Amino acid sequence: MILFKLAWRNNWRHRWRSGLTAAAVVFGLSITIWGFCFTEGSHEQIIRNSVESFTGHVQVHRKGFHDDPSLRKVFYPDSQFVPELEGGVPGLANYSFRISTFGLASVGETSFAAMIVGIQPEREQEFIHWDRKIEQGRYLHPGDINGALVGADLAENLGIGIGDTVIIVTQDYYGSLCGALRVVRGTVRSHARELDRGGLLISLASAREMLSMQGMANTAVVMATGSEQVPQLISELDNRLGAGGLEVIGWRRIMPDIVQAVELDNVFGILTNLILLLVIGFTVLNTFLMSVMERIREFGIMRSLGASPGRVVGLIVVEAALLVGLGFVLANIVGIGASVYNSVHPLDFSEMGGDELSKFYGMDPRIYTRLTWQTLVYPNLFVAVVILLALIYPAWRAARISPAEAVSRRH
Amino acid sequence: MLADELVLEAHGLKKIYLSGEVQTPALRGVDLSLGQGEFVSVVGPSGCGKTTLLNLLGGLDRPTQGRITLDGTRLDLASEKELSKVRLNNIGFVFQAYNLFPVLSAAENVEYVLMLRNVPAAERRRKALELLGAVGLAGMADRRPTRLSGGQQQRVAVARAISTNPRLVLADEPTANLDSGSAGQLLGMMEELNRQRGITFLFSTHDPRVVERAHRVVRLRDGLVVDDGNGNHATV
Amino acid sequence: MGIFIRIAWRNLWRNYSRSLIMIGGIGVGLFGLLVYYGISNGFINQLVEVSIELELGHVQVTRRGYYQHPVQSNSFTPANSLMERIESVHGVRAAAGRLSAAVLVNSAEKSNRVDLVGIDPEREGRVTSIRNMIAQGEYLGPGQDGKIVIGRKLAEHLGVGLGDKLVVMTQDSENELQSRLFRVGGIFETNSPLWEKTAAFITLRSMRKLLGRPLQLTAILVRAEREKSLEPIVAGIDSLVTGEGSALEVFEWKEVSPLLAQSIEMFDFFVWVFYLIIYLAMAFGVVNIMLMVVLDRTRELGVMRAIGTTPGQVMTMVLLEAALLGVAGIIVGGGAAWLLNGYLAANGLDLGRWADGMEFMGLGSVIYPRIEPLEWLVSFLSAEAAVIVSSIWPAWRSAGIEPVRAIQFE
Numbered sequence A: 001m002i003l004f005k006l007a008w009r010n011n012w013r014h015r016w017r018s019g020l021t022a023a024a025v026v027f028g029l030s031i032t033i034w035g036f037c038f039t040e041g042s043h044e045q046i047i048r049n050s051v052e053s054f055t056g057h058v059q060v061h062r063k064g065f066h067d068d069p070s071l072r073k074v075f076y077p078d079s080q081f082v083p084e085l086e087g088g089v090p091g092l093a094n095y096s097f098r099i100s101t102f103g104l105a106s107v108g109e110t111s112f113a114a115m116i117v118g119i120q121p122e123r124e125q126e127f128i129h130w131d132r133k134i135e136q137g138r139y140l141h142p143g144d145i146n147g148a149l150v151g152a153d154l155a156e157n158l159g160i161g162i163g164d165t166v167i168i169v170t171q172d173y174y175g176s177l178c179g180a181l182r183v184v185r186g187t188v189r190s191h192a193r194e195l196d197r198g199g200l201l202i203s204l205a206s207a208r209e210m211l212s213m214q215g216m217a218n219t220a221v222v223m224a225t226g227s228e229q230v231p232q233l234i235s236e237l238d239n240r241l242g243a244g245g246l247e248v249i250g251w252r253r254i255m256p257d258i259v260q261a262v263e264l265d266n267v268f269g270i271l272t273n274l275i276l277l278l279v280i281g282f283t284v285l286n287t288f289l290m291s292v293m294e295r296i297r298e299f300g301i302m303r304s305l306g307a308s309p310g311r312v313v314g315l316i317v318v319e320a321a322l323l324v325g326l327g328f329v330l331a332n333i334v335g336i337g338a339s340v341y342n343s344v345h346p347l348d349f350s351e352m353g354g355d356e357l358s359k360f361y362g363m364d365p366r367i368y369t370r371l372t373w374q375t376l377v378y379p380n381l382f383v384a385v386v387i388l389l390a391l392i393y394p395a396w397r398a399a400r401i402s403p404a405e406a407v408s409r410r411h
Numbered sequence B: 001m002l003a004d005e006l007v008l009e010a011h012g013l014k015k016i017y018l019s020g021e022v023q024t025p026a027l028r029g030v031d032l033s034l035g036q037g038e039f040v041s042v043v044g045p046s047g048c049g050k051t052t053l054l055n056l057l058g059g060l061d062r063p064t065q066g067r068i069t070l071d072g073t074r075l076d077l078a079s080e081k082e083l084s085k086v087r088l089n090n091i092g093f094v095f096q097a098y099n100l101f102p103v104l105s106a107a108e109n110v111e112y113v114l115m116l117r118n119v120p121a122a123e124r125r126r127k128a129l130e131l132l133g134a135v136g137l138a139g140m141a142d143r144r145p146t147r148l149s150g151g152q153q154q155r156v157a158v159a160r161a162i163s164t165n166p167r168l169v170l171a172d173e174p175t176a177n178l179d180s181g182s183a184g185q186l187l188g189m190m191e192e193l194n195r196q197r198g199i200t201f202l203f204s205t206h207d208p209r210v211v212e213r214a215h216r217v218v219r220l221r222d223g224l225v226v227d228d229g230n231g232n233h234a235t236v
Numbered sequence C: 001m002g003i004f005i006r007i008a009w010r011n012l013w014r015n016y017s018r019s020l021i022m023i024g025g026i027g028v029g030l031f032g033l034l035v036y037y038g039i040s041n042g043f044i045n046q047l048v049e050v051s052i053e054l055e056l057g058h059v060q061v062t063r064r065g066y067y068q069h070p071v072q073s074n075s076f077t078p079a080n081s082l083m084e085r086i087e088s089v090h091g092v093r094a095a096a097g098r099l100s101a102a103v104l105v106n107s108a109e110k111s112n113r114v115d116l117v118g119i120d121p122e123r124e125g126r127v128t129s130i131r132n133m134i135a136q137g138e139y140l141g142p143g144q145d146g147k148i149v150i151g152r153k154l155a156e157h158l159g160v161g162l163g164d165k166l167v168v169m170t171q172d173s174e175n176e177l178q179s180r181l182f183r184v185g186g187i188f189e190t191n192s193p194l195w196e197k198t199a200a201f202i203t204l205r206s207m208r209k210l211l212g213r214p215l216q217l218t219a220i221l222v223r224a225e226r227e228k229s230l231e232p233i234v235a236g237i238d239s240l241v242t243g244e245g246s247a248l249e250v251f252e253w254k255e256v257s258p259l260l261a262q263s264i265e266m267f268d269f270f271v272w273v274f275y276l277i278i279y280l281a282m283a284f285g286v287v288n289i290m291l292m293v294v295l296d297r298t299r300e301l302g303v304m305r306a307i308g309t310t311p312g313q314v315m316t317m318v319l320l321e322a323a324l325l326g327v328a329g330i331i332v333g334g335g336a337a338w339l340l341n342g343y344l345a346a347n348g349l350d351l352g353r354w355a356d357g358m359e360f361m362g363l364g365s366v367i368y369p370r371i372e373p374l375e376w377l378v379s380f381l382s383a384e385a386a387v388i389v390s391s392i393w394p395a396w397r398s399a400g401i402e403p404v405r406a407i408q409f410e
């Protein structure tokens, strides 16, 4: 207890210095916490947008399709997929089948190459909620063989309107040229880049007819009950479907680009925050080294009165702990407070003219911060390590003070 | 001696220190006049107000009440800036603890003040060496204070104090940290400068051997002048 | 002044561990800032370079509204000798016409959407660097109307190699479906995977034939002598084409690509925020240390005041000391950053581990950090300014030290 009192008074003796040091810790740590929450929020958004609005948590294809896609690599859902799932699969929320291919589409005078996706409108509505992503017009009605939806950016670029007729030309299952006429019912903004910029959605039934692929599909989109269930769902599906020549892949493999971009962004985020924390670390180092140096006499006297070096170091450490502990508490209050605030009131980059950029990354220009245990633990851990590093030298220096040195040095 | 020409005149000086609720009257109405070329010592028991008096006369601190006129300038009314100027041009200080700048050599310590007065660099150096010669430190111009003895440091301090040709040098217990040999040498040197250059010296001391050398002795007790020496009596 | 600098300088060595810590803090901060800046700049430069070198040139002439609706029907027929007249505008090095359309390209088994560009091989070679990017096969020659040049990624995706057949499908000016066979004549490689996947080139003549637009262009790309100050060139060309019935408009590359402009803006913003945060973090250290300097030297500064030094001079001295420490920190941090940046600029920073991620961001996986001389200078000066500004408060306190402090016993 007396140690604490002593430590507290020593900190108080240098109010300014102690205050500035604690403030530096608060500044560095709260910014880092908020920064991590911001990054986490934007990453989660990119991934969720992509998973929930187009790719699904898990996809199933014929083996080999993922690495080298071709229209001929198909499977028959009714015999190869549905029966295997009988009895229910733990963690599986929903699924539907798709056929995707590329084709040439033309509306009036303009033609464009499009990613054509045949979807099951009713089934996908249940988990992709397409109707919420309609920017203009409406979603495909059940049984609407003639309807099509166009990516919002594509529609904007080419001036496609609701009710326009699209002529689709592509190669069918057998490699011969085929074509069909569809009517644009609506435009979709999904935040999935490839869809918004070049996608054409039609019903699975109409895709099968156009491509001569009765009863076939090349993709099953599967939704898990929650993102935590994905790994378990993958292995369960793999058990049931693998033997039938199907391949089950999770969203991490479906979109390695996004996963990696997120990872890379994390690396940069950690490095930049580390620089900030190192700069703060020098302030901490200075404060403690000075507090040792100016008390060489005092410590020397403590030593000559019989205190062990450990005792002296202990005093320094307790002093540091008091000061920095205060900084940690305040920093977490500020950092968490700001993050929680921005998780309700997002940062809006659209005013900064970030809309093209956010479209490019498949994001909403409003970014919500997201507080998780990682975004809290890692910053605190980093700061703790930096401060410990900053304490090593002062503590070592204090331990080496001898009574003789204290007397010979006049301050 | 031009004792009739006054360098400094103080009237009814009072200084009350406030520390919280407690009032400490350090000076309780001091009158003092110093003529050109005087060599005066202020003596008295510890706590009688010697340091306080010298601080006020040198414009380092302000009186609670009273007037101080130095070379026609009213120090009690002067602004901070004017005081800086007076201290630079009209007064030299010698401190008990020498107070040389440890990062500067002996010559540079002297040059520092000359630099403040915008003396050109070459001139500064020449003058500093000359002054160090005058205080008997010709060979030690380039030593840092840590490599000089106490007496030598104090002589550098004297050289620094007189470098601007001040009318008045104030020295608060200049010999307190010196052995008696060094103290005698320092006094001799100050006397010499007083005689040759006509600089007025006012120094406080406890040391009777130093008091002996003064031409006039002002005795303080409990913040009041009890004897002004040499018949130049202050009217009480 | 000289003696003040001397005092400040010598004071640095009185407590060298404290000085070293301050230099370290400033150095680490500046080092981090510069390295981050160099890499960010490398990202941006790559985006810009790819855009300018492959896609946009420095200045474009298009039909009005083309970039809102980049479709082949938004093409125009250039007046006779327009190209030559553009090239005679001061500051213009070369100009080349293009006719582009989004088409479907089919190999034996697969198809993909591609931005097919008809180029005048000889002129294009002077405006963009596609010619220099050919890794296999050859660039289009003037008569090679049956050849197509595609990117490495596209070739892999379609499963084709040199000499293989590709069928291009598109709609022509009469809204008729056209499909034509080409042979892969060259494969290019760039630092932009996105571009490598989506762009392909044929001769302008065969493109015009394919689309049934015998005289049209969708864009004229202009290369300037120097990248900076494109406004006069835009104005010069603008005055040329207003005579064209004002159906044309002239743009700088930045205006054409809002995505690029916003990327630059966003990077700039983040860099700015990072600088601000680091300078603030440095400020805590500088204030802390300079305050200690001042408190340690209260007596000495009191003496200075006593013997006639003005508060302003005391303040100057403290600021000078901080400034010197700042310079030392800048030398250390800036020097280290200069070495690392130089090394990475020469050898490239290989982020191949995240190649797909870089592609997602529209980038190749090797980044060449770049910091212009002026940017070095601005960073150094701003760091020094940050140090000095942070020291103002401690210096201000030092100026307030009373001269009686010199006499008071400690």
Ligand SMILES: Nc1ncnc2c1ncn2[C@@H]1O[C@H](COP(=O)(O)OP(=O)(O)OP(=O)(O)O)[C@@H](O)[C@H]1O
Residues within 6 Å of the ligand: B017, B018, B019, B024, B025, B026, B044, B045, B046, B047, B048, B049, B050, B051, B052, B053
């Ligand atoms: N800053 C201060 N605050 C409060 N009281 C003070 C202060 N400085 C001096 N005093 C008081 O004023 C009185 C005169 O002090 P002063 O230092 O002038 O005495 P002195 O004659 O110089 O003594 P000494 O011979 O011990 O140096 C003393 O009672 C002292 O305690």
Ligand SMILES: [Mg+2]
Residues within 6 Å of the ligand: B050, B051, B052, B172
């Ligand atoms: Mg005294």
